[in-house]
Amino acid sequence: MxxxxxxxxxxxxxxxxxxxxxxxxxxxxxxxxxxxxxxxxxPTHVKNAGIAAIENDFTIYTHNAGYIELRKAASDFVKQKYNLQYDAEKEVIVTVGASEAIDVSLRTILTEGSEVILPGPIYPGYEPIIRIAGGIPVHVDTRDSHFKLTAEKIAPYLTDKTRCIILPYPSNPTGVSLTEKELKDIARLLKGRNIFVIADEIYSELVYENKHYSIANDLREQTIVINGLSKSHSMTGWRIGFLFAPENIAKHIIKVHQYNVSCVSSISQMAAIEALTKGYNDxxxxxxxxxxxxxxxxxxxxxxxxxxxxxxxxxxxxxxxxxxxxxxxxxxxxxxxxxxxxxxxxxxxxxxxxxxxxxxxxxxxxxxxxxxxxxxxxxxxxxx
Missing domain, CATH: 3.90.1150.10 (Aspartate Aminotransferase, domain 1)
Incomplete structure:
Protein backbone atom coordinates (compact mmCIF):
# COMPACT_ATOMS: atom_id res chain seq x y z
CA MET A 1 0.00 0.00 0.00
CA PRO A 43 12.21 26.55 36.13
CA THR A 44 10.65 25.10 39.27
CA HIS A 45 7.89 27.71 39.53
CA VAL A 46 6.81 26.88 35.96
CA LYS A 47 6.73 23.15 36.70
CA ASN A 48 4.67 23.84 39.82
CA ALA A 49 2.18 25.83 37.73
CA GLY A 50 1.77 22.80 35.48
CA ILE A 51 1.21 20.54 38.48
CA ALA A 52 -1.35 22.98 39.90
CA ALA A 53 -3.14 23.02 36.54
CA ILE A 54 -3.62 19.26 36.73
CA GLU A 55 -4.73 19.36 40.36
CA ASN A 56 -7.22 22.18 39.61
CA ASP A 57 -8.67 20.32 36.62
CA PHE A 58 -7.40 22.54 33.83
CA THR A 59 -7.63 19.46 31.65
CA ILE A 60 -10.21 20.43 29.03
CA TYR A 61 -10.21 21.97 25.55
CA THR A 62 -9.30 25.64 25.42
CA HIS A 63 -10.12 28.30 22.84
CA ASN A 64 -8.56 27.21 19.52
CA ALA A 65 -6.11 30.10 19.71
CA GLY A 66 -5.29 29.36 23.37
CA TYR A 67 -6.34 30.77 26.72
CA ILE A 68 -6.86 34.51 26.40
CA GLU A 69 -4.75 35.00 29.56
CA LEU A 70 -1.85 33.33 27.81
CA ARG A 71 -2.32 35.26 24.60
CA LYS A 72 -2.35 38.49 26.60
CA ALA A 73 0.82 37.43 28.43
CA ALA A 74 2.51 36.60 25.12
CA SER A 75 1.41 39.91 23.61
CA ASP A 76 2.72 41.83 26.63
CA PHE A 77 5.98 39.87 26.55
CA VAL A 78 6.87 40.73 22.95
CA LYS A 79 5.72 44.33 23.44
CA GLN A 80 8.01 44.85 26.43
CA LYS A 81 10.92 42.84 25.05
CA TYR A 82 10.87 43.69 21.33
CA ASN A 83 8.45 46.62 20.93
CA LEU A 84 5.97 44.50 18.93
CA GLN A 85 2.26 45.33 19.09
CA TYR A 86 -0.27 42.51 18.64
CA ASP A 87 -3.93 42.28 19.65
CA ALA A 88 -4.16 39.30 22.01
CA GLU A 89 -7.68 38.39 20.86
CA LYS A 90 -7.19 38.60 17.11
CA GLU A 91 -3.48 38.44 16.30
CA VAL A 92 -1.94 35.85 18.63
CA ILE A 93 -2.21 32.06 18.28
CA VAL A 94 -0.75 29.56 20.75
CA THR A 95 0.71 26.62 18.80
CA VAL A 96 2.19 23.21 19.49
CA GLY A 97 5.72 24.53 19.58
CA ALA A 98 7.27 26.78 16.95
CA SER A 99 7.23 23.78 14.59
CA GLU A 100 3.45 23.80 14.28
CA ALA A 101 3.48 27.57 13.86
CA ILE A 102 5.82 27.15 10.87
CA ASP A 103 3.62 24.38 9.46
CA VAL A 104 0.28 26.21 9.67
CA SER A 105 1.82 29.45 8.40
CA LEU A 106 3.29 27.86 5.29
CA ARG A 107 0.17 25.81 4.57
CA THR A 108 -1.89 28.99 4.78
CA ILE A 109 0.20 31.26 2.56
CA LEU A 110 1.58 28.88 -0.07
CA THR A 111 -0.10 27.74 -3.27
CA GLU A 112 1.14 25.35 -5.95
CA GLY A 113 4.45 26.57 -7.36
CA SER A 114 5.01 29.31 -4.78
CA GLU A 115 8.69 30.01 -4.21
CA VAL A 116 10.10 30.39 -0.71
CA ILE A 117 13.51 32.02 -0.29
CA LEU A 118 15.54 30.81 2.66
CA PRO A 119 19.18 30.99 3.70
CA GLY A 120 21.54 28.10 3.21
CA PRO A 121 22.72 26.55 5.47
CA ILE A 122 19.46 26.32 7.41
CA TYR A 123 17.57 24.17 9.91
CA PRO A 124 16.05 21.26 7.95
CA GLY A 125 12.52 21.68 9.30
CA TYR A 126 11.34 24.20 6.70
CA GLU A 127 11.97 22.57 3.32
CA PRO A 128 9.78 19.45 3.80
CA ILE A 129 6.82 21.58 4.89
CA ILE A 130 7.29 23.89 1.91
CA ARG A 131 7.30 20.91 -0.46
CA ILE A 132 4.28 19.22 1.15
CA ALA A 133 2.38 22.51 0.73
CA GLY A 134 3.26 22.56 -2.99
CA GLY A 135 5.90 25.25 -2.69
CA ILE A 136 9.42 25.38 -4.06
CA PRO A 137 12.31 26.07 -1.67
CA VAL A 138 14.94 28.44 -3.04
CA HIS A 139 18.13 28.30 -1.00
CA VAL A 140 20.48 31.28 -1.07
CA ASP A 141 24.15 30.60 -0.41
CA THR A 142 25.18 32.68 2.63
CA ARG A 143 28.62 31.19 3.19
CA ASP A 144 30.37 34.33 1.93
CA SER A 145 28.21 36.75 3.97
CA HIS A 146 28.89 35.34 7.44
CA PHE A 147 25.76 33.17 7.03
CA LYS A 148 23.49 36.21 6.76
CA LEU A 149 20.57 36.41 4.31
CA THR A 150 20.86 40.12 3.55
CA ALA A 151 18.80 42.33 1.23
CA GLU A 152 21.67 42.22 -1.25
CA LYS A 153 21.55 38.43 -1.19
CA ILE A 154 17.75 38.26 -1.52
CA ALA A 155 17.26 40.71 -4.40
CA PRO A 156 18.56 38.53 -7.29
CA TYR A 157 16.26 35.67 -6.28
CA LEU A 158 12.99 37.63 -6.28
CA THR A 159 10.58 36.51 -9.02
CA ASP A 160 6.87 36.75 -9.76
CA LYS A 161 6.52 33.41 -7.98
CA THR A 162 8.22 34.49 -4.74
CA ARG A 163 5.64 34.18 -1.98
CA CYS A 164 7.71 34.13 1.18
CA ILE A 165 11.11 34.84 2.72
CA ILE A 166 12.11 32.85 5.80
CA LEU A 167 14.30 34.72 8.28
CA PRO A 168 15.37 32.42 11.13
CA TYR A 169 17.54 34.57 13.38
CA PRO A 170 19.40 33.90 15.60
CA SER A 171 20.14 31.03 13.26
CA ASN A 172 20.15 27.31 13.70
CA PRO A 173 22.75 26.01 12.72
CA THR A 174 25.12 29.02 12.71
CA GLY A 175 24.18 31.03 15.81
CA VAL A 176 24.35 34.19 13.70
CA SER A 177 21.84 37.07 13.97
CA LEU A 178 20.84 39.92 11.69
CA THR A 179 21.39 43.48 12.88
CA GLU A 180 18.66 46.12 13.04
CA LYS A 181 20.15 47.83 9.98
CA GLU A 182 20.27 44.58 7.99
CA LEU A 183 16.63 43.87 8.83
CA LYS A 184 15.57 47.40 7.90
CA ASP A 185 17.32 46.97 4.55
CA ILE A 186 15.33 43.79 3.91
CA ALA A 187 12.11 45.55 4.95
CA ARG A 188 12.77 48.35 2.43
CA LEU A 189 13.39 45.79 -0.30
CA LEU A 190 10.16 43.88 0.36
CA LYS A 191 7.75 46.62 1.48
CA GLY A 192 4.66 46.76 -0.71
CA ARG A 193 5.46 43.55 -2.58
CA ASN A 194 3.13 40.55 -2.45
CA ILE A 195 5.65 38.65 -0.35
CA PHE A 196 5.32 37.37 3.20
CA VAL A 197 8.13 37.16 5.72
CA ILE A 198 8.19 34.36 8.27
CA ALA A 199 10.43 35.57 11.08
CA ASP A 200 11.36 32.54 13.15
CA GLU A 201 12.57 34.13 16.38
CA ILE A 202 12.53 31.12 18.69
CA TYR A 203 16.05 32.05 19.95
CA SER A 204 15.21 35.73 20.53
CA GLU A 205 15.92 35.55 24.27
CA LEU A 206 19.33 34.01 23.59
CA VAL A 207 20.96 36.97 21.83
CA TYR A 208 24.26 38.00 23.36
CA GLU A 209 26.05 41.26 22.53
CA ASN A 210 23.15 43.07 20.86
CA LYS A 211 19.46 43.38 21.68
CA HIS A 212 17.16 41.23 19.54
CA TYR A 213 15.35 43.18 16.82
CA SER A 214 12.37 41.92 14.81
CA ILE A 215 11.66 42.81 11.19
CA ALA A 216 7.99 43.06 12.21
CA ASN A 217 8.84 46.50 13.60
CA ASP A 218 9.32 47.69 10.00
CA LEU A 219 7.23 45.25 7.92
CA ARG A 220 4.36 44.34 10.21
CA GLU A 221 1.62 43.86 7.59
CA GLN A 222 3.67 41.31 5.66
CA THR A 223 5.29 39.49 8.57
CA ILE A 224 4.38 36.40 10.57
CA VAL A 225 6.46 36.23 13.75
CA ILE A 226 7.08 32.83 15.31
CA ASN A 227 8.36 32.35 18.83
CA GLY A 228 7.94 30.04 21.81
CA LEU A 229 9.21 28.86 25.17
CA SER A 230 11.34 25.85 24.21
CA LYS A 231 14.65 27.70 24.22
CA SER A 232 13.95 30.73 26.42
CA HIS A 233 12.48 28.77 29.33
CA SER A 234 13.90 25.30 28.62
CA MET A 235 10.40 23.97 27.93
CA THR A 236 10.98 21.84 24.82
CA GLY A 237 8.69 19.02 25.93
CA TRP A 238 5.86 21.33 26.97
CA ARG A 239 5.36 22.24 23.28
CA ILE A 240 4.41 25.90 23.55
CA GLY A 241 4.84 28.11 20.52
CA PHE A 242 3.41 31.49 19.56
CA LEU A 243 2.36 32.93 16.23
CA PHE A 244 1.92 36.68 15.85
CA ALA A 245 0.36 38.06 12.66
CA PRO A 246 -1.90 40.89 11.47
CA GLU A 247 -5.58 40.07 11.92
CA ASN A 248 -6.26 39.63 8.19
CA ILE A 249 -3.63 36.88 8.09
CA ALA A 250 -4.14 35.34 11.54
CA LYS A 251 -7.89 34.79 10.96
CA HIS A 252 -7.03 32.35 8.18
CA ILE A 253 -4.08 30.67 9.88
CA ILE A 254 -6.32 29.87 12.86
CA LYS A 255 -8.50 27.74 10.56
CA VAL A 256 -5.56 25.52 9.61
CA HIS A 257 -4.46 25.36 13.24
CA GLN A 258 -7.99 24.44 14.39
CA TYR A 259 -8.32 21.49 12.04
CA ASN A 260 -4.75 20.45 12.71
CA VAL A 261 -4.64 20.24 16.52
CA SER A 262 -7.81 21.90 17.91
CA CYS A 263 -5.78 23.54 20.66
CA VAL A 264 -2.55 23.25 22.63
CA SER A 265 -2.40 21.24 25.87
CA SER A 266 -4.32 23.17 28.52
CA ILE A 267 -1.82 22.13 31.19
CA SER A 268 1.14 23.41 29.18
CA GLN A 269 -0.73 26.66 28.59
CA MET A 270 -1.17 27.25 32.31
CA ALA A 271 2.54 26.66 32.85
CA ALA A 272 3.28 29.06 29.98
CA ILE A 273 1.29 31.84 31.66
CA GLU A 274 3.56 31.45 34.68
CA ALA A 275 6.65 31.44 32.46
CA LEU A 276 5.75 34.67 30.66
CA THR A 277 4.69 36.58 33.76
CA LYS A 278 6.56 35.54 36.90
CA GLY A 279 9.27 34.01 34.72
CA TYR A 280 9.62 37.10 32.52
CA ASN A 281 13.42 37.11 32.89
CA ASP A 282 14.01 33.38 33.40
Whole structure:
Protein backbone atom coordinates (compact mmCIF):
# COMPACT_ATOMS: atom_id res chain seq x y z
CA MET A 1 0.00 0.00 0.00
CA UNK A 2 2.99 2.32 0.33
CA UNK A 3 2.82 3.25 -3.36
CA UNK A 4 -0.58 4.87 -2.73
CA UNK A 5 0.80 7.40 -0.26
CA UNK A 6 1.25 11.10 -1.00
CA UNK A 7 4.31 11.33 -3.24
CA UNK A 8 5.42 14.55 -1.57
CA UNK A 9 5.56 12.70 1.75
CA UNK A 10 7.34 9.74 0.19
CA UNK A 11 9.99 12.05 -1.25
CA UNK A 12 10.95 13.77 2.01
CA UNK A 13 13.39 12.30 4.50
CA UNK A 14 13.77 12.26 8.28
CA UNK A 15 15.78 15.24 9.54
CA UNK A 16 19.51 14.71 9.13
CA UNK A 17 19.97 15.95 12.71
CA UNK A 18 17.73 13.26 14.14
CA UNK A 19 19.03 10.63 11.76
CA UNK A 20 22.62 11.11 12.82
CA UNK A 21 21.78 11.57 16.49
CA UNK A 22 19.81 8.31 16.50
CA UNK A 23 22.64 6.53 14.69
CA UNK A 24 25.19 7.29 17.41
CA UNK A 25 22.90 7.40 20.44
CA UNK A 26 23.59 3.80 21.44
CA UNK A 27 27.36 4.14 21.37
CA UNK A 28 28.80 3.74 24.87
CA UNK A 29 30.58 6.72 26.46
CA UNK A 30 29.49 9.06 23.65
CA UNK A 31 29.54 12.83 24.29
CA UNK A 32 26.84 14.33 22.11
CA UNK A 33 26.87 17.87 20.76
CA UNK A 34 23.98 17.13 18.39
CA UNK A 35 20.48 18.03 19.55
CA UNK A 36 19.47 21.63 20.30
CA UNK A 37 18.08 20.73 23.70
CA UNK A 38 18.79 23.12 26.59
CA UNK A 39 20.43 21.24 29.44
CA UNK A 40 18.76 23.42 32.08
CA UNK A 41 15.62 22.10 33.80
CA UNK A 42 12.35 23.93 33.33
CA PRO A 43 12.21 26.55 36.13
CA THR A 44 10.65 25.10 39.27
CA HIS A 45 7.89 27.71 39.53
CA VAL A 46 6.81 26.88 35.96
CA LYS A 47 6.73 23.15 36.70
CA ASN A 48 4.67 23.84 39.82
CA ALA A 49 2.18 25.83 37.73
CA GLY A 50 1.77 22.80 35.48
CA ILE A 51 1.21 20.54 38.48
CA ALA A 52 -1.35 22.98 39.90
CA ALA A 53 -3.14 23.02 36.54
CA ILE A 54 -3.62 19.26 36.73
CA GLU A 55 -4.73 19.36 40.36
CA ASN A 56 -7.22 22.18 39.61
CA ASP A 57 -8.67 20.32 36.62
CA PHE A 58 -7.40 22.54 33.83
CA THR A 59 -7.63 19.46 31.65
CA ILE A 60 -10.21 20.43 29.03
CA TYR A 61 -10.21 21.97 25.55
CA THR A 62 -9.30 25.64 25.42
CA HIS A 63 -10.12 28.30 22.84
CA ASN A 64 -8.56 27.21 19.52
CA ALA A 65 -6.11 30.10 19.71
CA GLY A 66 -5.29 29.36 23.37
CA TYR A 67 -6.34 30.77 26.72
CA ILE A 68 -6.86 34.51 26.40
CA GLU A 69 -4.75 35.00 29.56
CA LEU A 70 -1.85 33.33 27.81
CA ARG A 71 -2.32 35.26 24.60
CA LYS A 72 -2.35 38.49 26.60
CA ALA A 73 0.82 37.43 28.43
CA ALA A 74 2.51 36.60 25.12
CA SER A 75 1.41 39.91 23.61
CA ASP A 76 2.72 41.83 26.63
CA PHE A 77 5.98 39.87 26.55
CA VAL A 78 6.87 40.73 22.95
CA LYS A 79 5.72 44.33 23.44
CA GLN A 80 8.01 44.85 26.43
CA LYS A 81 10.92 42.84 25.05
CA TYR A 82 10.87 43.69 21.33
CA ASN A 83 8.45 46.62 20.93
CA LEU A 84 5.97 44.50 18.93
CA GLN A 85 2.26 45.33 19.09
CA TYR A 86 -0.27 42.51 18.64
CA ASP A 87 -3.93 42.28 19.65
CA ALA A 88 -4.16 39.30 22.01
CA GLU A 89 -7.68 38.39 20.86
CA LYS A 90 -7.19 38.60 17.11
CA GLU A 91 -3.48 38.44 16.30
CA VAL A 92 -1.94 35.85 18.63
CA ILE A 93 -2.21 32.06 18.28
CA VAL A 94 -0.75 29.56 20.75
CA THR A 95 0.71 26.62 18.80
CA VAL A 96 2.19 23.21 19.49
CA GLY A 97 5.72 24.53 19.58
CA ALA A 98 7.27 26.78 16.95
CA SER A 99 7.23 23.78 14.59
CA GLU A 100 3.45 23.80 14.28
CA ALA A 101 3.48 27.57 13.86
CA ILE A 102 5.82 27.15 10.87
CA ASP A 103 3.62 24.38 9.46
CA VAL A 104 0.28 26.21 9.67
CA SER A 105 1.82 29.45 8.40
CA LEU A 106 3.29 27.86 5.29
CA ARG A 107 0.17 25.81 4.57
CA THR A 108 -1.89 28.99 4.78
CA ILE A 109 0.20 31.26 2.56
CA LEU A 110 1.58 28.88 -0.07
CA THR A 111 -0.10 27.74 -3.27
CA GLU A 112 1.14 25.35 -5.95
CA GLY A 113 4.45 26.57 -7.36
CA SER A 114 5.01 29.31 -4.78
CA GLU A 115 8.69 30.01 -4.21
CA VAL A 116 10.10 30.39 -0.71
CA ILE A 117 13.51 32.02 -0.29
CA LEU A 118 15.54 30.81 2.66
CA PRO A 119 19.18 30.99 3.70
CA GLY A 120 21.54 28.10 3.21
CA PRO A 121 22.72 26.55 5.47
CA ILE A 122 19.46 26.32 7.41
CA TYR A 123 17.57 24.17 9.91
CA PRO A 124 16.05 21.26 7.95
CA GLY A 125 12.52 21.68 9.30
CA TYR A 126 11.34 24.20 6.70
CA GLU A 127 11.97 22.57 3.32
CA PRO A 128 9.78 19.45 3.80
CA ILE A 129 6.82 21.58 4.89
CA ILE A 130 7.29 23.89 1.91
CA ARG A 131 7.30 20.91 -0.46
CA ILE A 132 4.28 19.22 1.15
CA ALA A 133 2.38 22.51 0.73
CA GLY A 134 3.26 22.56 -2.99
CA GLY A 135 5.90 25.25 -2.69
CA ILE A 136 9.42 25.38 -4.06
CA PRO A 137 12.31 26.07 -1.67
CA VAL A 138 14.94 28.44 -3.04
CA HIS A 139 18.13 28.30 -1.00
CA VAL A 140 20.48 31.28 -1.07
CA ASP A 141 24.15 30.60 -0.41
CA THR A 142 25.18 32.68 2.63
CA ARG A 143 28.62 31.19 3.19
CA ASP A 144 30.37 34.33 1.93
CA SER A 145 28.21 36.75 3.97
CA HIS A 146 28.89 35.34 7.44
CA PHE A 147 25.76 33.17 7.03
CA LYS A 148 23.49 36.21 6.76
CA LEU A 149 20.57 36.41 4.31
CA THR A 150 20.86 40.12 3.55
CA ALA A 151 18.80 42.33 1.23
CA GLU A 152 21.67 42.22 -1.25
CA LYS A 153 21.55 38.43 -1.19
CA ILE A 154 17.75 38.26 -1.52
CA ALA A 155 17.26 40.71 -4.40
CA PRO A 156 18.56 38.53 -7.29
CA TYR A 157 16.26 35.67 -6.28
CA LEU A 158 12.99 37.63 -6.28
CA THR A 159 10.58 36.51 -9.02
CA ASP A 160 6.87 36.75 -9.76
CA LYS A 161 6.52 33.41 -7.98
CA THR A 162 8.22 34.49 -4.74
CA ARG A 163 5.64 34.18 -1.98
CA CYS A 164 7.71 34.13 1.18
CA ILE A 165 11.11 34.84 2.72
CA ILE A 166 12.11 32.85 5.80
CA LEU A 167 14.30 34.72 8.28
CA PRO A 168 15.37 32.42 11.13
CA TYR A 169 17.54 34.57 13.38
CA PRO A 170 19.40 33.90 15.60
CA SER A 171 20.14 31.03 13.26
CA ASN A 172 20.15 27.31 13.70
CA PRO A 173 22.75 26.01 12.72
CA THR A 174 25.12 29.02 12.71
CA GLY A 175 24.18 31.03 15.81
CA VAL A 176 24.35 34.19 13.70
CA SER A 177 21.84 37.07 13.97
CA LEU A 178 20.84 39.92 11.69
CA THR A 179 21.39 43.48 12.88
CA GLU A 180 18.66 46.12 13.04
CA LYS A 181 20.15 47.83 9.98
CA GLU A 182 20.27 44.58 7.99
CA LEU A 183 16.63 43.87 8.83
CA LYS A 184 15.57 47.40 7.90
CA ASP A 185 17.32 46.97 4.55
CA ILE A 186 15.33 43.79 3.91
CA ALA A 187 12.11 45.55 4.95
CA ARG A 188 12.77 48.35 2.43
CA LEU A 189 13.39 45.79 -0.30
CA LEU A 190 10.16 43.88 0.36
CA LYS A 191 7.75 46.62 1.48
CA GLY A 192 4.66 46.76 -0.71
CA ARG A 193 5.46 43.55 -2.58
CA ASN A 194 3.13 40.55 -2.45
CA ILE A 195 5.65 38.65 -0.35
CA PHE A 196 5.32 37.37 3.20
CA VAL A 197 8.13 37.16 5.72
CA ILE A 198 8.19 34.36 8.27
CA ALA A 199 10.43 35.57 11.08
CA ASP A 200 11.36 32.54 13.15
CA GLU A 201 12.57 34.13 16.38
CA ILE A 202 12.53 31.12 18.69
CA TYR A 203 16.05 32.05 19.95
CA SER A 204 15.21 35.73 20.53
CA GLU A 205 15.92 35.55 24.27
CA LEU A 206 19.33 34.01 23.59
CA VAL A 207 20.96 36.97 21.83
CA TYR A 208 24.26 38.00 23.36
CA GLU A 209 26.05 41.26 22.53
CA ASN A 210 23.15 43.07 20.86
CA LYS A 211 19.46 43.38 21.68
CA HIS A 212 17.16 41.23 19.54
CA TYR A 213 15.35 43.18 16.82
CA SER A 214 12.37 41.92 14.81
CA ILE A 215 11.66 42.81 11.19
CA ALA A 216 7.99 43.06 12.21
CA ASN A 217 8.84 46.50 13.60
CA ASP A 218 9.32 47.69 10.00
CA LEU A 219 7.23 45.25 7.92
CA ARG A 220 4.36 44.34 10.21
CA GLU A 221 1.62 43.86 7.59
CA GLN A 222 3.67 41.31 5.66
CA THR A 223 5.29 39.49 8.57
CA ILE A 224 4.38 36.40 10.57
CA VAL A 225 6.46 36.23 13.75
CA ILE A 226 7.08 32.83 15.31
CA ASN A 227 8.36 32.35 18.83
CA GLY A 228 7.94 30.04 21.81
CA LEU A 229 9.21 28.86 25.17
CA SER A 230 11.34 25.85 24.21
CA LYS A 231 14.65 27.70 24.22
CA SER A 232 13.95 30.73 26.42
CA HIS A 233 12.48 28.77 29.33
CA SER A 234 13.90 25.30 28.62
CA MET A 235 10.40 23.97 27.93
CA THR A 236 10.98 21.84 24.82
CA GLY A 237 8.69 19.02 25.93
CA TRP A 238 5.86 21.33 26.97
CA ARG A 239 5.36 22.24 23.28
CA ILE A 240 4.41 25.90 23.55
CA GLY A 241 4.84 28.11 20.52
CA PHE A 242 3.41 31.49 19.56
CA LEU A 243 2.36 32.93 16.23
CA PHE A 244 1.92 36.68 15.85
CA ALA A 245 0.36 38.06 12.66
CA PRO A 246 -1.90 40.89 11.47
CA GLU A 247 -5.58 40.07 11.92
CA ASN A 248 -6.26 39.63 8.19
CA ILE A 249 -3.63 36.88 8.09
CA ALA A 250 -4.14 35.34 11.54
CA LYS A 251 -7.89 34.79 10.96
CA HIS A 252 -7.03 32.35 8.18
CA ILE A 253 -4.08 30.67 9.88
CA ILE A 254 -6.32 29.87 12.86
CA LYS A 255 -8.50 27.74 10.56
CA VAL A 256 -5.56 25.52 9.61
CA HIS A 257 -4.46 25.36 13.24
CA GLN A 258 -7.99 24.44 14.39
CA TYR A 259 -8.32 21.49 12.04
CA ASN A 260 -4.75 20.45 12.71
CA VAL A 261 -4.64 20.24 16.52
CA SER A 262 -7.81 21.90 17.91
CA CYS A 263 -5.78 23.54 20.66
CA VAL A 264 -2.55 23.25 22.63
CA SER A 265 -2.40 21.24 25.87
CA SER A 266 -4.32 23.17 28.52
CA ILE A 267 -1.82 22.13 31.19
CA SER A 268 1.14 23.41 29.18
CA GLN A 269 -0.73 26.66 28.59
CA MET A 270 -1.17 27.25 32.31
CA ALA A 271 2.54 26.66 32.85
CA ALA A 272 3.28 29.06 29.98
CA ILE A 273 1.29 31.84 31.66
CA GLU A 274 3.56 31.45 34.68
CA ALA A 275 6.65 31.44 32.46
CA LEU A 276 5.75 34.67 30.66
CA THR A 277 4.69 36.58 33.76
CA LYS A 278 6.56 35.54 36.90
CA GLY A 279 9.27 34.01 34.72
CA TYR A 280 9.62 37.10 32.52
CA ASN A 281 13.42 37.11 32.89
CA ASP A 282 14.01 33.38 33.40
CA UNK A 283 16.23 33.26 30.31
CA UNK A 284 18.82 35.67 31.77
CA UNK A 285 20.85 33.22 33.90
CA UNK A 286 20.75 30.68 31.09
CA UNK A 287 21.94 33.30 28.61
CA UNK A 288 24.86 34.24 30.85
CA UNK A 289 25.90 30.61 31.10
CA UNK A 290 25.64 30.15 27.33
CA UNK A 291 27.92 33.16 26.82
CA UNK A 292 30.56 31.57 29.06
CA UNK A 293 30.29 28.32 27.16
CA UNK A 294 30.43 30.06 23.79
CA UNK A 295 33.57 31.96 24.75
CA UNK A 296 35.19 28.76 25.99
CA UNK A 297 34.36 26.93 22.75
CA UNK A 298 35.68 29.89 20.74
CA UNK A 299 38.99 29.66 22.57
CA UNK A 300 39.29 25.91 22.07
CA UNK A 301 38.30 25.88 18.39
CA UNK A 302 40.71 28.72 17.64
CA UNK A 303 43.57 26.85 19.30
CA UNK A 304 42.71 23.83 17.15
CA UNK A 305 43.02 25.99 14.05
CA UNK A 306 39.39 25.50 13.07
CA UNK A 307 37.47 28.17 11.13
CA UNK A 308 34.05 29.44 12.24
CA UNK A 309 31.92 32.58 12.39
CA UNK A 310 31.56 33.61 16.03
CA UNK A 311 27.91 33.11 17.02
CA UNK A 312 26.05 35.99 18.63
CA UNK A 313 22.97 34.02 19.64
CA UNK A 314 21.37 30.57 20.10
CA UNK A 315 23.82 27.82 21.20
CA UNK A 316 25.52 26.53 18.08
CA UNK A 317 28.82 26.74 16.23
CA UNK A 318 28.99 25.96 12.53
CA UNK A 319 32.58 24.91 11.97
CA UNK A 320 34.50 24.38 8.76
CA UNK A 321 36.02 20.92 8.37
CA UNK A 322 39.73 21.18 7.54
CA UNK A 323 40.14 20.70 3.79
CA UNK A 324 43.20 18.52 4.24
CA UNK A 325 41.10 15.82 5.91
CA UNK A 326 39.43 15.18 2.53
CA UNK A 327 36.25 13.95 4.20
CA UNK A 328 32.61 14.75 3.51
CA UNK A 329 30.77 16.25 6.45
CA UNK A 330 28.93 12.96 7.02
CA UNK A 331 32.10 10.86 6.89
CA UNK A 332 33.85 13.32 9.20
CA UNK A 333 31.03 13.10 11.75
CA UNK A 334 30.95 9.30 11.57
CA UNK A 335 34.70 9.00 12.01
CA UNK A 336 34.74 11.47 14.90
CA UNK A 337 31.90 9.59 16.59
CA UNK A 338 33.26 6.07 16.30
CA UNK A 339 36.95 6.83 16.77
CA UNK A 340 36.80 9.46 19.50
CA UNK A 341 33.27 9.13 20.94
CA UNK A 342 32.11 12.66 20.19
CA UNK A 343 28.96 13.36 18.16
CA UNK A 344 28.40 16.47 16.04
CA UNK A 345 25.90 17.02 13.22
CA UNK A 346 27.22 16.84 9.65
CA UNK A 347 26.72 20.11 7.83
CA UNK A 348 24.98 18.35 4.96
CA UNK A 349 21.91 18.09 7.22
CA UNK A 350 21.44 21.84 6.72
CA UNK A 351 21.19 21.93 2.89
CA UNK A 352 23.87 21.58 0.24
CA UNK A 353 25.42 24.80 1.51
CA UNK A 354 26.23 23.10 4.80
CA UNK A 355 28.52 20.56 3.19
CA UNK A 356 32.09 20.97 4.42
CA UNK A 357 30.96 22.05 7.91
CA UNK A 358 29.70 20.51 11.13
CA UNK A 359 27.34 21.87 13.77
CA UNK A 360 28.33 21.77 17.42
CA UNK A 361 25.72 22.49 20.09
CA UNK A 362 27.05 23.88 23.37
CA UNK A 363 23.79 23.32 25.23
CA UNK A 364 25.58 21.07 27.70
CA UNK A 365 27.74 21.38 30.78
CA UNK A 366 31.22 22.88 30.80
CA UNK A 367 32.54 19.49 31.90
CA UNK A 368 31.11 17.81 28.81
CA UNK A 369 32.35 20.63 26.59
CA UNK A 370 35.86 20.33 27.97
CA UNK A 371 36.01 16.56 27.60
CA UNK A 372 34.36 16.58 24.18
CA UNK A 373 36.70 19.24 22.83
CA UNK A 374 39.68 17.37 24.28
CA UNK A 375 38.58 14.37 22.26
CA UNK A 376 38.12 16.49 19.15
CA UNK A 377 41.59 17.99 19.55
CA UNK A 378 43.07 14.50 19.95
CA UNK A 379 41.30 13.38 16.78
CA UNK A 380 42.67 16.33 14.78
CA UNK A 381 46.21 15.81 16.11
CA UNK A 382 46.12 12.15 15.13
CA UNK A 383 44.88 13.06 11.65
CA UNK A 384 47.60 15.65 11.05
Missing amino acids: EHLLNKRVLDIEISGIRKFSNMVSGVENMISFTIGQPDFPT AEPMREEYIKRRDYVCERLTKMGLEYVKPDGAFYFFVKIPHELELSSFDFAVELAYKNKIAVVPGSAFSIYGEGFFRLSYACSMEKLEEGLNRMEKYLVNKS
